Amino acid sequence: MAELPQAVRGFGVTFITMFKKVVTEQYPEDASKYPPKPRFHGRHQLNRWADGLEKCVGCELCAWACPADAIFVEGASNSEEERFSPGERYGRVYQINYLRCIFCGLCIEACPTRALTMTNEFELADDNRADLIYEKKDLLAPMLPGMIAPPHAMVPGTTEQDYYANKIKGADASQTVVGS
Amino acid sequence: MTITNNTGSDLAAVETITVVIDGVAVEVPKGTLAIRAAELIGTEIPRFCDHPLLTPVAACRACLIEVEGMPKPQPACAQVVTDGMVIRTQNSSEVAAEAQAGVMEFLLLNHPLDCPVCDKGGECPLQNQAMSVGRPESRFTEEKRTFEKPINVSAQILLDRERCVSCARCTRFADQIAGDAFIDLLERGSKQQVGTADDQPFDSYFSGNTVQICPVGALTSSAYRFRSRPFDLVSVPTTCEHCASGCSLRTDYRRGVVTRRLAWDDPEVNEEWNCDKGRFAFQYQTEGRIAAPMIRENGELRVASWPEALVVAAEGLRKAGTAVGVLVGGRATVEDAYAYQRFARIALGSDHLDFRVRANSDEEAAFLKSAVAGAPVRTTYADLETAPAVLLVAFEPEDESPIVFLRLRKAAAARTAVLSVSATATRGLEKMHGTWIPAAPGAEASVLGALDSAVLDQLRQPGAVILVGERIASIAGGASAVQALAASTGAALSWVPRRAGERGALDAGALAGLLPLGRPLTDATARGEVAAAWGVSADSLPSQPGLAGENLLQAAKSRTIRAIISGGVDLGDFANPALAREAFESTGFVLSLENHHSSVTAIADVVLPVAVVTEKSGTFLNWEGRPRPFGEVLRDALMMSDAAVLGLIAQNLGANVGASDVPALRRQMASLGAWQGSRESAPTVAPAAAAGGVALATWRYLLDEGSMQDDEPHLAATARSAAAVVSAATAASLGNPAEVTISGPAGAIVLPLEVGNVVDNAVVLPMNSAGCVVARDLGAGYGEQVSLRAGGAA
Numbered sequence: 001m002a003e004l005p006q007a008v009r010g011f012g013v014t015f016i017t018m019f020k021k022v023v024t025e026q027y028p029e030d031a032s033k034y035p036p037k038p039r040f041h042g043r044h045q046l047n048r049w050a051d052g053l054e055k056c057v058g059c060e061l062c063a064w065a066c067p068a069d070a071i072f073v074e075g076a077s078n079s080e081e082e083r084f085s086p087g088e089r090y091g092r093v094y095q096i097n098y099l100r101c102i103f104c105g106l107c108i109e110a111c112p113t114r115a116l117t118m119t120n121e122f123e124l125a126d127d128n129r130a131d132l133i134y135e136k137k138d139l140l141a142p143m144l145p146g147m148i149a150p151p152h153a154m155v156p157g158t159t160e161q162d163y164y165a166n167k168i169k170g171a172d173a174s175q176t177v178v179g180s
Numbered sequence: 181m182t183i184t185n186n187t188g189s190d191l192a193a194v195e196t197i198t199v200v201i202d203g204v205a206v207e208v209p210k211g212t213l214a215i216r217a218a219e220l221i222g223t224e225i226p227r228f229c230d231h232p233l234l235t236p237v238a239a240c241r242a243c244l245i246e247v248e249g250m251p252k253p254q255p256a257c258a259q260v261v262t263d264g265m266v267i268r269t270q271n272s273s274e275v276a277a278e279a280q281a282g283v284m285e286f287l288l289l290n291h292p293l294d295c296p297v298c299d300k301g302g303e304c305p306l307q308n309q310a311m312s313v314g315r316p317e318s319r320f321t322e323e324k325r326t327f328e329k330p331i332n333v334s335a336q337i338l339l340d341r342e343r344c345v346s347c348a349r350c351t352r353f354a355d356q357i358a359g360d361a362f363i364d365l366l367e368r369g370s371k372q373q374v375g376t377a378d379d380q381p382f383d384s385y386f387s388g389n390t391v392q393i394c395p396v397g398a399l400t401s402s403a404y405r406f407r408s409r410p411f412d413l414v415s416v417p418t419t420c421e422h423c424a425s426g427c428s429l430r431t432d433y434r435r436g437v438v439t440r441r442l443a444w445d446d447p448e449v450n451e452e453w454n455c456d457k458g459r460f461a462f463q464y465q466t467e468g469r470i471a472a473p474m475i476r477e478n479g480e481l482r483v484a485s486w487p488e489a490l491v492v493a494a495e496g497l498r499k500a501g502t503a504v505g506v507l508v509g510g511r512a513t514v515e516d517a518y519a520y521q522r523f524a525r526i527a528l529g530s531d532h533l534d535f536r537v538r539a540n541s542d543e544e545a546a547f548l549k550s551a552v553a554g555a556p557v558r559t560t561y562a563d564l565e566t567a568p569a570v571l572l573v574a575f576e577p578e579d580e581s582p583i584v585f586l587r588l589r590k591a592a593a594a595r596t597a598v599l600s601v602s603a604t605a606t607r608g609l610e611k612m613h614g615t616w617i618p619a620a621p622g623a624e625a626s627v628l629g630a631l632d633s634a635v636l637d638q639l640r641q642p643g644a645v646i647l648v649g650e651r652i653a654s655i656a657g658g659a660s661a662v663q664a665l666a667a668s669t670g671a672a673l674s675w676v677p678r679r680a681g682e683r684g685a686l687d688a689g690a691l692a693g694l695l696p697l698g699r700p701l702t703d704a705t706a707r708g709e710v711a712a713a714w715g716v717s718a719d720s721l722p723s724q725p726g727l728a729g730e731n732l733l734q735a736a737k738s739r740t741i742r743a744i745i746s747g748g749v750d751l752g753d754f755a756n757p758a759l760a761r762e763a764f765e766s767t768g769f770v771l772s773l774e775n776h777h778s779s780v781t782a783i784a785d786v787v788l789p790v791a792v793v794t795e796k797s798g799t800f801l802n803w804e805g806r807p808r809p810f811g812e813v814l815r816d817a818l819m820m821s822d823a824a825v826l827g828l829i830a831q832n833l834g835a836n837v838g839a840s841d842v843p844a845l846r847r848q849m850a851s852l853g854a855w856q857g858s859r860e861s862a863p864t865v866a867p868a869a870a871a872g873g874v875a876l877a878t879w880r881y882l883l884d885e886g887s888m889q890d891d892e893p894h895l896a897a898t899a900r901s902a903a904a905v906v907s908a909a910t911a912a913s914l915g916n917p918a919e920v921t922i923s924g925p926a927g928a929i930v931l932p933l934e935v936g937n938v939v940d941n942a943v944v945l946p947m948n949s950a951g952c953v954v955a956r957d958l959g960a961g962y963g964e965q966v967s968l969r970a971g972g973a974a
Contacts, residue, residue, distance in 0.1 A: 057296060057297050058406065059296030059301075059409075060409045060411075061296055064411055074408070075297075075406040075407075075408075076406055087297065088329075088406075089297040089406050
């Protein structure tokens with residue numbers, strides 16, 4: 001049999017493919033059908049304790065670990081009147097510059113309190129540079145049921161150690177009063 | 181770290197011995213510690229408690245070494261080497277390495293794992309040592325010992341007891357160096373902790389040094405707590421601007437903001453120490469700064485552009501002609517002070533100059549011109565240490581020049597006799613093991629003229645030193661008596677001003693009748709030399725000395741002086757603030773070069789913002805006359821120095837004062853060189869008799885209401901509280917009340933009464949402390965008469 005012309009053989013590939021399973025993922029239309037893998041390195045999140053206090057202590061180890069110099073942290077002292085985290089110190093300023101971040105996750109490994117983890121969120125495009133520097137308010141984990149937004153006191157009768165031992169299961173009603 | 185300085189002659193005489201360390205023979209002076217001998221061959225033995233300027237204590241045991249012939253490992257920091265000793269360190273001895281590792285494990289048993297929130301984390305000797313030789317895994321499974329944390333040992337110094345390794349560096353510093361043994365090791369065993377007596381906080385002027393030498397994060401300062409981590413900081417060596425001691429500092433900044441200052445190692449000046457004012461008082465550099473030029477319009481200051489403000493400033497000065505007074509505050513660098521006087525003399529044709537914005541006198545001016553201005557370095561810190569006797573006159577070193585105090589304390593412990601002619605024997609004098617020569621305030625001169633022959637004999641010894649403070653200006657006949665005493669005994673005489681800029685301003689010639697580097701204005705040769713360096717004709721320089729001191733203020737008040745340029749001056753600095761206010765309000769035009777709003781900018785017609793020390797380079801001359809140059813810390817700061825601003829005003833006046841950048845100013849001063857001609861003769865003013873009634877003794881305490889200590893609440897809380905101190909007899913004559921009312925011409929102050937070593941019929945007050953601002957509230961100065969009355973409010 002004489003060989004078919006090259007062009008016709010090419011169309012054959014096209015024709016056969018029409019009956020194969022579609023591998024194209026429609027983004028953004030069908031984005032919800034194709035979530036990222038669970039361990040995908042997406043946007044960071046600053047976690048909270050069960051009562052809403054922040055886990056970040058402002059130690060800057062994430063910033064130190066960062067190979068891209070994308071993180072800026074400034075610590076400050078908690079006071080009895082204005083407490084953001086258990087213990088003495090909290091992160092007053094927390095910025096991640098997503099123009100620099102390479103999503104390597106070294107910051108997550110460095111974090112001594114598991115305050116910093118990564119979400120699966122990858123939709124981080126924007127039309128200007130300033131908005132790609134995420135502030136603390138952009139990175140903090142959402143308030144879940146049982147949490148109260150800081151500043152507020154620790155759960156009455158507990159210490160910093162109880163938080164780290166994971167003994168705090170939710171906010172106490174008395175914590176709604178600032179400075180209580 | 182500092183190795184104690186030996187002079188050349190000592191070195192030649194030192195007996196040396198040979199020791200063998202790790203198989204290397206090394207020759208060391210007799211009495212050397214094993215840890216230092218090992219440093220000489222480049223072997224670093226771990227250490228925490230060891231500090232070259234403190235006595236060995238062998239408290240931490242980190243430095244154990246094997247010494248041949250000794251049954252157990254020995255601490256290298258306390259082991260004096262002997263001839264032929266064979267030492268094996270961790271590098272060659274299994275025993276030493278194992279001993280060190282064991283000690284390291286013990287030190288970490290109770291040490292908390294809070295490095296992430298510890299201010300020392302990142303620059304911590306314990307952390308470094310643990311990372312390099314510590315066990316990767318702890319074998320300690322029990323619960324660590326905990327303490328309540330942190331506790332305040334003073335308002336400024338915080339103590340985390342669980343981090344402490346009981347090295348006793350802080351307690352040894354407080355006891356041996358500062359003489360303020362307010363902290364000590366309490367309890368025993370695992371409960372051992374640093375602590376204070378219940379009612380006695382660690383309010384030492386030198387407390388900040390303990391934070392710096394703490395080898396762990398046990399001691400931290402409230403001011404720097406959690407401000408940044410060490411690896412964020414950029415460190416720049418600089419010079420302290422707070423007093424004439426001239427400490428080398430390390431300034432650390434992050435993103436254009438200074439976060440802390442540390443003492444820098446300068447064995448010839450401050451060794452490794454500084455005072456708390458120099459360490460902690462720097463918020464003024466950022467808080468409340470004047471950002472833009474301002475001009476007064478319809479009685480109100482408004483922001484103006486630089487060109488507009490410079491035109492208004494030049495116009496105001498032009499109208500005043502040559503009748504312009506120029507006052508240079510104590511914060512000026514040598515270069516700035518030089519630029520002020522050059523501007524005054526070339527651009528304004530005025531010699532009405534003064535840098536002594538404090539109590540001053542013509543006698544003092546004559547003393548400074550004859551004995552101090554432009555003089556080379558004569559007496560140094562090292563000379564104080566070797567001096568057989570040091571006489572202090574009108575000078576309280578602990579408050580007015582703290583590093584001089586530390587050096588005198590060190591000297592006194594060895595050999596030096598410290599003598600103080602004063603109205604009071606302060607605790608500072610006690611700490612210097614000093615001898616008090618009582619003199620009624622204001623009448624020190626007559627005491628100086630009639631000193632015991634024993635004291636005179638001490639001063640006649642070669643190397644004896646007389647140190648006079650800035651208060652000599654308040655004592656009629658004081659400067660004359662001191663100079664006569666120095667001449668008759670052969671003792672070296674040094675003037676120790678309080679402010680950092682004063683000695684430099686004097687050498688720069690920012691004083692009426694005094695050209696740069698000690699040249700008398702009235703001397704035609706001197707004028708010729710200066711005119712040549714400045715590129716102007718000698719005839720154009722003023723040839724008659726202008727007004728200074730109170731005369732200048734009186735002339736401004738009567739409008740003979742028609743404008744005042746104020747460079748970092750506050751009305752409260754003057755001996756007579758009321759007169760100063762009248763003078764500034766009466767004169768036609770006030771130009772203020774300032775970095776903060778003050779009582780002068782409230783009056784000024786034009787306010788031009790200038791740089792603080794972190795934003796410019798320059799030089800301070802310390803009391804020795806030693807140049808202490810420093811560079812910019814914050815390089816992207818936009819502020820101009822006083823010299824640069826004066827250069828711009830001169831341009832607007834159409835005058836050519838020459839280049840105003842720091843290198844050019846330094847070159848010009850260097851080209852002038854020292855003055856070889858004759859100097860003004862020493863003053864001869866007769867000693868004044870003691871004022872009748874109760875005489876006032878007062879000086880500025882180290883920590884007080886000074887504007888360069890603004891916005892430092894923790895530092896201010898460690899300041900000494902104001903009290904009126906009198907002798908037991910004077911207190912008894914008042915009936916030993918708890919409170920006393922002190923009245924002067926301008927008003928009265930009520931203060932708690934304390935009894936101390938004070939001459940009778942005198943009262944000691946802080947000059948500018950909270951609740952006691954003497955010049956403003958009393959209207960009386962040092963040595964003047966006040967009245968005392970028992971009880972509080974009238």
